[in-house]
Amino acid sequence: MKGFEDIMEELFDMLETKEVEEFSLLSQKIWTRRNDFVFKGAFTHPNMLMHHSLLLLQEFQQAPQGVYKLNWDASVDKLHCKVGVGAIIRDWEGSVIATLRINRDLYPDPLLAEELAALRAVIFYKDLGLKKVIVEGDALQVVKRIQKLEVDDTCFGMFISEIIETLASFDQWSVNHIGRDCNKAAHALSKDVLGVIDVMIDLEKFPQCIHSFVKAINKV
Structure with a gap:
């Protein structure tokens, strides 16, 4: 038997x-x-x-071998005019390579916050010396503007212009929209940093605020 x-x-x-x-x-x-x-x-x-x-x-869908996934998100504290930026980088095996958390004073406009978060995320990725990336975020309007290379003279357009310029320096890149339920780790990072000053970077490890999301997929 x-x-x-x-x-x-x-x-x-x-x-x-x-x-x-x-x-x-x-x-x-x-x-x-x-x-x-x-x-x-x-x-x-x-x-x-x-x-x-x-x-x-x-x-946590794996990227092709040699390509990393970069997820970003933003949280807004309207009362204190602050924006939290969160980004997480995973390799093609789903392992967390690095995370970024930034707390910035900024006019609490959700679209502006998302564009700032996307910009800081791709700059962070570039600073690590990585060249191939799949960028994912749940801000549909921001994703569409990047995909269409849509730039104007407003402050919003300036952020998009810098994002596109940074992406152009990579050997391979794409930007995809995902649902909020699929971007929880990046959101948790952006929300967690609202209570912290300045910048927090973790390399080859991940902070406590996303343990539950990372551990859940590691059980697969």
């Missing part, structure tokens, strides 16, 4: 890599759901379980 490990080995041999990743992540989520129900009395609908699993998998 075949054991569980034998059955799973045969199953994985039949599935594509993406299907194995989805199965593994969903299995982990099901086990977590069971524990939450037993020990906390919390119930998660199965449909939501699948939805969250696929979103998490999309967030």
Whole structure:
């Protein structure tokens, strides 16, 4: 009689890599759901379980070998006129290479904040000497303006111009829009830094504020 490990080995041999990743992540989520129900009395609908699993998998979708993924986001503190910038770089195996957190005094306009965050993220990437990048953010308007190389004489256009100029210095680049649920690590970084002064950089490690997001995918 075949054991569980034998059955799973045969199953994985039949599935594509993406299907194995989805199965593994969903299995982990099901086990977590069971524990939450037993020990906390919390119930998660199965449909939501699948939805969250696929979103998490999309967030940490691996880049082609030799290409790094750069996710950015911004948070705004309107009361104190501050903007938090968050960026995370992962390699083609999904490992965190570096993170950036910046707290800046700035007029708290959401679009302006997102453009500043995108600019500081790509400059950070360039300063690390990396040459191939997939840039991802959840600010659709900013992503579209970069993709269309849309520049004007406003302060918004100036940021976009600098972003495009920096991207042009790379050997390979692309900019993609992703949903907010797929950009949680970068958002957590941008929000965390609002309570900190100046700049915080972590290389080949990641700060406590994104441990839950990174650990979740590492269990796949």
